[in-house]
Amino acid sequence: MSDVGFRDQGLVPTSHRGLTYPFGDRVPDPATPTEVAPGVTWVRLPMPWALDHINVWLLGEAEDLALVDTGPDLPPVREAWQALFAGALADRRLARVIVTHMHPDHVGLAGWLCERDGATLAMTRGEWLTARMLRAHASDTPPAEAEAWWRMAGYDDAQIAEARGTGWALFAKGTSPIPGAFTRLSDGDVLNAGGRDWRIVVGSGHSPEHACLWDEAGGVLIAGDQVLPRISPNVSVGVHEPDGDPLGDWLASIDRLLALPADLLVLPAHGKPFTGLHRRLKALRDGHLGRLDAMAAALDRPKTALEVFAPLFGRAIRSGERSMAAGEALAHLHRLERDGRARRLVEDGVARFVAASA
Secondary structure: OOOOOHHHHOOOOEEEOOEEEOOOOOOOOOOOOEEEEOOEEEEEEEOOOOOOEEEEEEEOOOOEEEEEOOOOOOHHHHHHHHHHHHOOOOOOEEEEEEOOOOOHHHHOOHHHHHHHHOOEEEEEHHHHHHHHHHHHOOEOOOOHHHHHHHHHHOOOHHHHHHHHOOOEOHHHHOOOOOOOOOEEEOOOOEEEEOOEEEEEEEEOOOOOOEEEEEEOOOOEEEEEOOOOOOOOOOOOOOOOOOOOOHHHHHHHHHHHHOOOOOOOEEEEOOOOOEEOHHHHHHHHHHHHHHHHHHHHHHOOOOEOHHHHHHHHHOOOOOHHHHHHHHHHHHHHHHHHHHOOOEEEEEEOOEEEEEEOOO
16 A cells, blocks of 8 residues: 655655654655555645645555545545545555544545445544534525624625625535534544554644544654644634634643643644644744734724734735635634733724723
C-alpha cells in the first residue's frame, strides 16, 4: 500500500519558525500513500481551492483499514480516490471512516466511502448533528437568519444582495449524503484502530466538537484542523449561533492541548507533519491575543465587524472572503465584549462595538 516510508530514505528534517518537519520538504503524490509511522499512512488529496490539498490518514496494515477524514465531494477528489482504489488500495477495504469535524473537506466524501465499502462512520455528536443539519437545510434561498447575520455584521444593501446571490447550498455541494447512523466519539474515549489505541481529544472554536486522535504510546497526534503548522484555522461566529464566543472556546482548547506531550509527531489536515506542538499552540494563542489588543485599540468609536478588518487582518479583504472575515471579526469582538474590554451597541439590527473605556 505504501512506499518504504520517509524515515527510511535518509531525508534531512527541515525547520521553520521553531517547528521541525521530520520528512523534509517532500509530500506524497495522491496516488502513493506513504507510511509516516508503523500502521499510519499519509494520503494527500488535491482540492480545487486556494488551499489546494487535504491530508487524510489510513490506519492499519491488514486488509481492513480505518480512514481519518475524506476530502470534499468534488470531481478531482473522487477521481483521486478512484485511482487509489484501482491502484494502491486495490486489495484493501475501508472498514471505518473517522471524521475529525464537519467541514466539507473533512466529511465531504464520508457518505460515499461508507456506502462503497460498507464502512461505519465515527464522529463526535456535535459534528455529526451540525453536518446533517447543514446538508438538510441547503437551499438557493438564504434563510432569514443569514440576512439578519449579514445586517448585524455591517453589510450594506449592495453587499447583502451580493451575498444573497451566492445561495445557501455550498455545504451540500461539497458533501455526499451524511450517513443517518454513526458511532459517537467523546472526549477521553479510546478508539483502537490500526493496532493503536487512539485517545479522543476534543477541541472547539474552529468547529463545534472537533476530534483529535492521540496515540500516547506511539507519540502521534492526528490533529485535523485544530493545530496547523503554517496557517491559523478560521475561528468564526456563524449564522446559527450569532451570539457565540468561538474564540473563547478556541483559546480554552489551546490550553487543554498544551497538556499533551510537547514532542508528539503532529499529523495536520493541511501542511506537513511536524514536531513542536507546544511552540505552535503558543504561537496560535499569542497571535489571537495580539489581534485582540490591536482591535481593542481601534475601537475608539463604535464600529461594525466589517470596519475592523484592518487591525485584524492587516490587508484588504476581497468580496469572496467577506463572510469568513466578518465571522472571524465578530469572534474577536465578542471575546472583547466578554472580557469587559468592549461594549456592543445595536441599532436597526446592526451591531457596533466600542472600547469599554470610550
